[in-house]
Amino acid sequence: MRRSIATVSLSGTLPEKLEAIAAARFDGVEIFEPDLTGFPGRPRDIRDMAADLGLTIELFQPFRNAEGVDRAGFDRVLRRLDRKLDLMEELGAPLMLVCSNVEPYAINDDGLAAEQLWAMAERAGARGLRLGYEALAWGTHVSTFDHAWRIVERADHPHLGLILDSFHTLALPHDWSGIADLPGERIFFVQLADAPRLDMATLMLSRHHRCLPGQGERDVGAFTDAVLRAGYTGPLSLEIFNDSLRSAPTRQTAKDAMRSLLHVEERARRLEEARRADAASHRPAPRRVELFDPPAPARLDGVAFVEFAVNHATQAALAADLLRLGFHRLGRHRSKDVDLYGMGDIRFVLNAEAHSTAHSYYLLHGASVCAIAYEVDDPLRAVGRAEAFGCHRFEGRVGPNELSLPGIRTVGGELVYFTRRRADGSIDFETDFRLETGDALPTPTAHRIDHIAQVLPEGALDSAVLFHRTVLDMEPEPVVTLADPFGLVRSRAISDHRRRVRFPLNIASGRNTGAARSVSTYLGAGVHHIALETADLFAAAERLRANGVEILAIPANYYDDLAARFDLDDDLLATMARLNILYDRQGDGEFFQLYTQPFQGRFFFELVERRGGYDQYGAANAPIRMAASSQPGTFDTLVG
Numbered sequence: 001m002r003r004s005i006a007t008v009s010l011s012g013t014l015p016e017k018l019e020a021i022a023a024a025r026f027d028g029v030e031i032f033e034p035d036l037t038g039f040p041g042r043p044r045d046i047r048d049m050a051a052d053l054g055l056t057i058e059l060f061q062p063f064r065n066a067e068g069v070d071r072a073g074f075d076r077v078l079r080r081l082d083r084k085l086d087l088m089e090e091l092g093a094p095l096m097l098v099c100s101n102v103e104p105y106a107i108n109d110d111g112l113a114a115e116q117l118w119a120m121a122e123r124a125g126a127r128g129l130r131l132g133y134e135a136l137a138w139g140t141h142v143s144t145f146d147h148a149w150r151i152v153e154r155a156d157h158p159h160l161g162l163i164l165d166s167f168h169t170l171a172l173p174h175d176w177s178g179i180a181d182l183p184g185e186r187i188f189f190v191q192l193a194d195a196p197r198l199d200m201a202t203l204m205l206s207r208h209h210r211c212l213p214g215q216g217e218r219d220v221g222a223f224t225d226a227v228l229r230a231g232y233t234g235p236l237s238l239e240i241f242n243d244s245l246r247s248a249p250t251r252q253t254a255k256d257a258m259r260s261l262l263h264v265e266e267r268a269r270r271l272e273e274a275r276r277a278d279a280a281s282h283r284p285a286p287r288r289v290e291l292f293d294p295p296a297p298a299r300l301d302g303v304a305f306v307e308f309a310v311n312h313a314t315q316a317a318l319a320a321d322l323l324r325l326g327f328h329r330l331g332r333h334r335s336k337d338v339d340l341y342g343m344g345d346i347r348f349v350l351n352a353e354a355h356s357t358a359h360s361y362y363l364l365h366g367a368s369v370c371a372i373a374y375e376v377d378d379p380l381r382a383v384g385r386a387e388a389f390g391c392h393r394f395e396g397r398v399g400p401n402e403l404s405l406p407g408i409r410t411v412g413g414e415l416v417y418f419t420r421r422r423a424d425g426s427i428d429f430e431t432d433f434r435l436e437t438g439d440a441l442p443t444p445t446a447h448r449i450d451h452i453a454q455v456l457p458e459g460a461l462d463s464a465v466l467f468h469r470t471v472l473d474m475e476p477e478p479v480v481t482l483a484d485p486f487g488l489v490r491s492r493a494i495s496d497h498r499r500r501v502r503f504p505l506n507i508a509s510g511r512n513t514g515a516a517r518s519v520s521t522y523l524g525a526g527v528h529h530i531a532l533e534t535a536d537l538f539a540a541a542e543r544l545r546a547n548g549v550e551i552l553a554i555p556a557n558y559y560d561d562l563a564a565r566f567d568l569d570d571d572l573l574a575t576m577a578r579l580n581i582l583y584d585r586q587g588d589g590e591f592f593q594l595y596t597q598p599f600q601g602r603f604f605f606e607l608v609e610r611r612g613g614y615d616q617y618g619a620a621n622a623p624i625r626m627a628a629s630s631q632p633g634t635f636d637t638l639v640g
């Protein structure tokens with residue numbers, strides 16, 4: 001499949017965009033007219049630049065308000081067209097996108113529109129150029145792909161075809177199953193974009209909130225599959241109008257865009273394969289194009305360990321906190337200044353090794369999580385898949401007889417490792433530690449990691465969603481907005497389908513929320529809190545209290561409100577208030593949670609107990625937590 005992107009999708013000048021697009025290994029590009037108009041050179045300079053970069057100029061766009069106009073108006077359209085055809089010749093663009101008329105004066109007459117598009121195609125055809133007609137979802141009379149197709153079919157000109165855009169098709173509540181029955185050779189071009197489900201005018205959604213496929217909530221994979229079933233063999237081209245991409249780093253966006261397109265191809269391939277497997281009822285047409293075929297996702301069994309970058313002082317302080325939480329020191333690394341702590345299935349690695357990646361991370365971000373390791377069935381396949389999606393492999397320094405953990409480096413510099421459980425139940429990475437198998441360990445206060453919440457800089461959420469979706473095969477939930485006393489926090493949870501690994505990802509939209517301050521103070525994304533699951537939160541809370549763990553104090557008002565909202569036993573409420581336990585309910589499911597005070601103002605721990613299939617994160621309580629932690633003397637007590 002040829003892979004293309006519209007220049008409007010990226011920030012920067014036109015040459016910067018082309019370079020980033022080529023560096024991300026796209027085959028082709030759509031030139032969005034304003035990018036060219038603002039370029040201080042000749043169109044042929046862009047043609048040469050694209051050629052030097054190995055990029056095909058696939059399309060020039062858009063040509064607006066051309067059809068359904070009166071006679072005088074159409075004369076002007078043709079004059080305008082001739083100039084743009086001159087430009088296309090100089091640019092070396094073989095195809096121009098003509099979008100449906102959005103003016104109130106447009107005449108509602110398919111016969112007229114077909115006639116006028118025919119006349120335009122005749123002029124383009126005389127120069128060996130082609131036109132593609134695209135229905136904008138807000139077109140005055142033509143807003144759906146099938147209406148645009150009826151007009152193209154009626155015009156019946158070999159130089160006029162249909163352009164499909166997943167945004168316009170999926171934005172309207174309109175049946176698009178007919179796409180698969182279109183004649184593929186009459187589809188001249190296909191544009192792809194995703195979008196969130198926001199209740200707003202389609203024009204606003206399209207111009208400001210489109211996102212890369214895989215970042216939003218539309219099934220762009222199924223759309224692409226339908227287009228391929230129709231027999232389309234041209235490029236798949238991303239066309240993303242998005243406010244935050246307009247100011248995001250160009251090369252990073254282009255890399256994400258390629259990852260997104262690969263994601264779409266993989267999904268389309270899966271759908272086709274499922275149809276083939278069901279060939280008794282269907283007879284799928286033979287595939288005409290090659291689609292991206294990465295190694296299948298590894299089976300994600302959970303978080304194997306979380307690694308903290310520390311120095312000696314913070315290592316000792318964090319270790320003391322962990323012991324109070326019920327952790328034990330399990331061992332020391334064979335060759336490095338690294339300790340392993342654990343309880344139940346939870347493993348924390350405290351890395352104070354000098355001249356290491358963790359140390360660099362510590363210098364930049366302070367005591368913080370610098371790596372997460374996943375337990376998977378096949379670590380090498382997991383890394384292979386990540387590399388296929390454009391991730392960079394990380395090779396750490398390995399001592400004698402130590403394991404080289406397969407890993408990748410993320411954009412923020414955190415590492416992601418993959419490790420696997422052996423037949424004897426031990427987990428791979430632990431062989432690098434001299435385990436101190438002492439006395440039998442007492443019952444743990446918590447037994448597994450429930451979720452890891454992260455804060456991300458503004459604009460980084462979509463990219464993080466795409467990373468987890470492609471590399472780790474996780475699925476996002478819709479965005480929820482939470483109120484911090486100093487601003488709003490947008491949160492999107494992402495998890496694997498078995499709920500073994502869950503990440504609420506948070507973005508502060510203001511500058512003053514706890515999340516925003518944590519991003520600015522510590523330069524970038526990071527783990528904000530780690531929730532540990534316990535079978536009995538009340539027992540655990542008593543134990544933490546006895547051990548002197550500082551718990552986030554919850555106001556009495558909260559418990560009054562709980563009493564009003566839920567039919568809870570008075571004694572239970574009183575105990576919850578005494579232990580600072582928060583509560584949520586979902587159907588028959590119940591959720592109990594408490595928070596520790598932050599470690600050096602940096603990150604904190606949460607303990608949760610889930611009952612009866614509760615599947616959320618207590619989002620209703622997050623504003624209470626954020627308010628409680630903005631009280632003086634809590635989140636702001638920063639130490640070294």
Ligand SMILES: O=C(O)c1ccc(O)c(O)c1
Nearest residue numbers: 062097099134165206207
């Ligand atoms: O928003 C627009 O005007 C616009 C222009 C060209 C396109 O291809 C498109 O999908 C939208």
Ligand SMILES: [Mg+2]
Nearest residue numbers: 134165191239
């Ligand atoms: Mg479009």
